[in-house]
Amino acid sequence: MKFGVVRFPGSCDEVDAVLACEQQGEAEILWHGDRDLKGADVVVVPGGFSYGDYLRVGAIAQFSPVMDAVAEFARAGGPVLGICNGFQVLCEAGLLPGALLPNVELRFVCRQVDVEVANADTPFTRQCAEGDVLSIPVKHTTGRYYAPETTLAEIEERGQVVLRYAEDYNPNGSANGIAGVCNAERNVMGLMPHPEHAVDPLTGSADGACLFASLAAHAAEPAAA
Amino acid sequence: MLIRPKEGILDPQGQAVERALPALGFEGAANVHVGRLVELDVDSVESVPEMCERLLANPLIEDYEVLAVE
Numbered sequence: 001m002k003f004g005v006v007r008f009p010g011s012c013d014e015v016d017a018v019l020a021c022e023q024q025g026e027a028e029i030l031w032h033g034d035r036d037l038k039g040a041d042v043v044v045v046p047g048g049f050s051y052g053d054y055l056r057v058g059a060i061a062q063f064s065p066v067m068d069a070v071a072e073f074a075r076a077g078g079p080v081l082g083i084c085n086g087f088q089v090l091c092e093a094g095l096l097p098g099a100l101l102p103n104v105e106l107r108f109v110c111r112q113v114d115v116e117v118a119n120a121d122t123p124f125t126r127q128c129a130e131g132d133v134l135s136i137p138v139k140h141t142t143g144r145y146y147a148p149e150t151t152l153a154e155i156e157e158r159g160q161v162v163l164r165y166a167e168d169y170n171p172n173g174s175a176n177g178i179a180g181v182c183n184a185e186r187n188v189m190g191l192m193p194h195p196e197h198a199v200d201p202l203t204g205s206a207d208g209a210c211l212f213a214s215l216a217a218h219a220a221e222p223a224a225a
Numbered sequence: 226m227l228i229r230p231k232e233g234i235l236d237p238q239g240q241a242v243e244r245a246l247p248a249l250g251f252e253g254a255a256n257v258h259v260g261r262l263v264e265l266d267v268d269s270v271e272s273v274p275e276m277c278e279r280l281l282a283n284p285l286i287e288d289y290e291v292l293a294v295e
Contacts, residue, residue, distance in 0.1 A: 055281070059283070060280075092283065099283055101235075103237075106238060146234065146285075173235070
């Protein structure tokens with residue numbers, strides 16, 4: 001199976017994302033100016049500072065040619081994972097509910113956090129079990145998940161909260177401790193923590209690998225998700 | 226266009242400014258909010274609200290106001 005990893009001007013985590021994907025299958029960079037997804041089974045929108053984060057984080061990247069193709073792929077049911085800036089881009093593009101606001105402390109946070117798997121019945125977490133605690137780093141300034149009350153209630157009800165910061169680990173003031181959400185169809189997910197930086201015990205944790213392994217398993221056998 | 230954080234959404238930037246003012250001796254400033262100003266030249270202001278809706282503001286978290294000057 002093949003992962004496609006988007007590269008915008010200002011992306012900076014796409015190489016780690018490719019390395020994480022290559023543990024599970026093939027991976028190729030998708031250039032922001034192309035509409036070609038190069039036959040990818042899974043698209044990863046990585047972290048960084050796309051288009052300089054000008055205006056608002058993720059605001060300008062949503063209109064790049066590659067995002068047209070990614071939105072079309074997502075609407076057809078293709079799995080799309082947005083990490084950090086990628087999460088912000090997917091929210092701005094309307095592919096995920098809610099928005100990311102500046103951290104409540106107004107500071108850049110860079111630390112290892114524990115996140116709990118709140119829903120293991122998604123293409124992104126099927127190799128995990130509900131309640132699993134994953135140690136994954138966060139590094140962001142604009143990661144406070146926000147959605148209006150009615151939307152929050154809806155996404156909680158529908159099981160769209162996929163990952164939640166463990167108690168005392170919410171690094172940014174996110175509503176309901178939400179670290180990662182998916183759309184109602186469960187084929188698009190965004191998260192602020194960086195699973196691609198946690199795929200090798202040498203760097204402290206390999207817990208992030210289960211997301212990429214889940215996606216590879218989903219690509220091989222979607223019906224089992 | 227004046228773009229502001231929506232009412233009711235926690236605005237830590239505004240709060241930080243509000244706390245800084247008394248430290249400089251400016252007492253009595255309340256409800257401080259920090260937004261942004263976008264200036265542009267257009268022939269007609271008709272398209273401006275749509276610009277705000279689609280790009281310049283995020284209607285989920287921000288309100289905008291169009292200030293047209295002839």
